[in-house]
Amino acid sequence: MDSARETGGMAGGGVLIPVTFRxxxxxxxxxxxxxxxxxxxxxxxxxxxxxxxxxxxxxxLPPGYHQYKFFVDGQWRHDEQQPFTSxxxxxxxxxxxxxxxxxxxxxxxTSTSTSNMxxxxxxxxxxxxxxxxxxxxxxxxxxxxxxxxxSTHTAYELLPESGKVVALDVDLPVKQAFHILHxxxxxxxxxxxxxxxxxxxxxxxxxxxLILRELQLGNHGSNLTExxxxxxxxxxxxxxKAYLNRxxxxxxxxxxxxxxxxxxxxxxxxxxxKILQNGVATVPVIHSSSEDGSFPQLLHLASLSxxxxxxxxxxxxxxxxxxxxxLPICAIPVGTWVPKIGEPNNHRPxxxxxxxxxxxxALNLLVEAEVSSVPIVDDNDSLLDIxxxxxxxxxxxxxxxxxxxxxxxxxxEALQLGQDSYLSYEMRSQRCQMCLRTDxxxxxxxxxxxxxxxxxxxxxxxxKRVEGIISLSDIFRFFLG
Numbered sequence: 001m002d003s004a005r006e007t008g009g010m011a012g013g014g015v016l017i018p019v020t021f022r023x024x025x026x027x028x029x030x031x032x033x034x035x036x037x038x039x040x041x042x043x044x045x046x047x048x049x050x051x052x053x054x055x056x057x058x059x060x061l062p063p064g065y066h067q068y069k070f071f072v073d074g075q076w077r078h079d080e081q082q083p084f085t086s087x088x089x090x091x092x093x094x095x096x097x098x099x100x101x102x103x104x105x106x107x108x109x110t111s112t113s114t115s116n117m118x119x120x121x122x123x124x125x126x127x128x129x130x131x132x133x134x135x136x137x138x139x140x141x142x143x144x145x146x147x148x149x150x151s152t153h154t155a156y157e158l159l160p161e162s163g164k165v166v167a168l169d170v171d172l173p174v175k176q177a178f179h180i181l182h183x184x185x186x187x188x189x190x191x192x193x194x195x196x197x198x199x200x201x202x203x204x205x206x207x208x209x210l211i212l213r214e215l216q217l218g219n220h221g222s223n224l225t226e227x228x229x230x231x232x233x234x235x236x237x238x239x240x241k242a243y244l245n246r247x248x249x250x251x252x253x254x255x256x257x258x259x260x261x262x263x264x265x266x267x268x269x270x271x272x273x274k275i276l277q278n279g280v281a282t283v284p285v286i287h288s289s290s291e292d293g294s295f296p297q298l299l300h301l302a303s304l305s306x307x308x309x310x311x312x313x314x315x316x317x318x319x320x321x322x323x324x325x326x327l328p329i330c331a332i333p334v335g336t337w338v339p340k341i342g343e344p345n346n347h348r349p350x351x352x353x354x355x356x357x358x359x360x361x362a363l364n365l366l367v368e369a370e371v372s373s374v375p376i377v378d379d380n381d382s383l384l385d386i387x388x389x390x391x392x393x394x395x396x397x398x399x400x401x402x403x404x405x406x407x408x409x410x411x412x413e414a415l416q417l418g419q420d421s422y423l424s425y426e427m428r429s430q431r432c433q434m435c436l437r438t439d440x441x442x443x444x445x446x447x448x449x450x451x452x453x454x455x456x457x458x459x460x461x462x463x464k465r466v467e468g469i470i471s472l473s474d475i476f477r478f479f480l481g
């Protein structure tokens with residue numbers, strides 16, 4: 001690399017010295033990062049004209065001792081032809097930069113003149129497609145900082161200044177509960193049992209999916225009737241669900257399940273882990289001033305979105321302490337991805353459906369694959385929409401559940417039933433949030449922290465071909481290891 005004193009540079013501590021960094025060992029995509037950017041900014045390097053194996057970039061540095069490293073085709077590399085040492089980031093190149101110009105002899109491959117070279121200060125645009133396979137220290141250090149924050153902050157910080165939480169009585173008819181969830185625009189509600197004076201569970205969109213499947217199966221695929229939904233109370237459904245799942249004791253009675261909940265002063269790490277370990281979307285925050293838990297107060301429904309918002313708010317002005325936030329999502333092990341041709345696929349495949357597929361196939365996939373959403377694509381795998389568990393509550397509109405057959409209604413028709421005609425296309429399209437594989441993790445979590453956003457579909461720029469999906473659960477499994 002070459003260095004030269006910047007013309008008109010500031011005196012003393014304000015001196016900046018432009019340094020030409022070169023990578024002479026080839027590649028398709030090469031980036032530079034180092035201690036001078038606190039290891040959180042990746043600078044793309046340009047191919048040197050006439051030298052296809054040489055990449056270079058100019059970066060103005062203050063005098064001092066610097067460390068740097070190259071990110072080449074998804075792999076962290078150092079240049080063995082330049083000084084290097086071991087550090088907390090693995091093997092890195094070193095550069096002692098004095099106040100006076102210094103000259104580091106270039107390798108024979110890089111003897112091309114660098115006069116009139118333009119400094120590339122463009123924002124990061126293109127990132128490699130490979131997952132990071134080295135420098136685990138960055139991930140480990142960032143995870144430790146996030147874990148420390150979550151362990152020292154409580155669920156009390158999730159409580160809004162004002163708001164409401166809808167709870168349902170367990171003796172409510174299923175049909176009425178169905179309508180309430182739709183009218184309130186919520187996918188889940190805690191259940192209150194008056195005789196016990198306690199919250200005893202939750203009713204979610206998944207319950208309605210299972211109810212519709214069971215009723216149509218019992219009717220040999222015929223349409224549902226409102227009378228059948230009217231005769232099923234929420235408590236009766238919960239008891240029947242226990243039998244279906246074989247959650248019964250030796251006497252054939254349902255085994256009582258304890259409500260999954262948190263207290264206001266439980267730490268945020270416990271909140272996140274409880275959501276992940278139980279495979280739920282939210283957990284009630286319940287406070288009771290008595291030791292036996294009587295007279296419980298329902299304060300809030302805690303979600304991973306709320307916890308993530310706390311993380312974003314806390315690290316807003318110190319994101320440099322979390323180097324992994326600046327990395328593109330394609331370079332870290334997070335989310336579910338469509339495997340590339342020739343790549344091994346050792347993970348659960350990404351499930352997608354055509355818009356002409358039946359609603360029954362979508363519901364079966366949500367239940368059996370244990371996923372919360374399914375991308376809906378055209379014949380070229382380009383994203384058209386997304387079908388989520390919570391979309392099932394839209395069938396309460398105009399009592400659509402009484403007029404459809406799950407095996408004949410298409411996903412497209414089911415989604416149209418839940419769309420309000422007065423909404424603009426832009427407002428309707430907000431339900432289907434997208435990102436690019438080159439987006440930084442920081443950008444992704446900022447968007448996932450918004451209320452109502454539970455996942456981002458990763459698409460190819462231009463074609464909108466689905467490449468992957470990243471959910472809130474994926475982010476927290478990655479953060480918490």
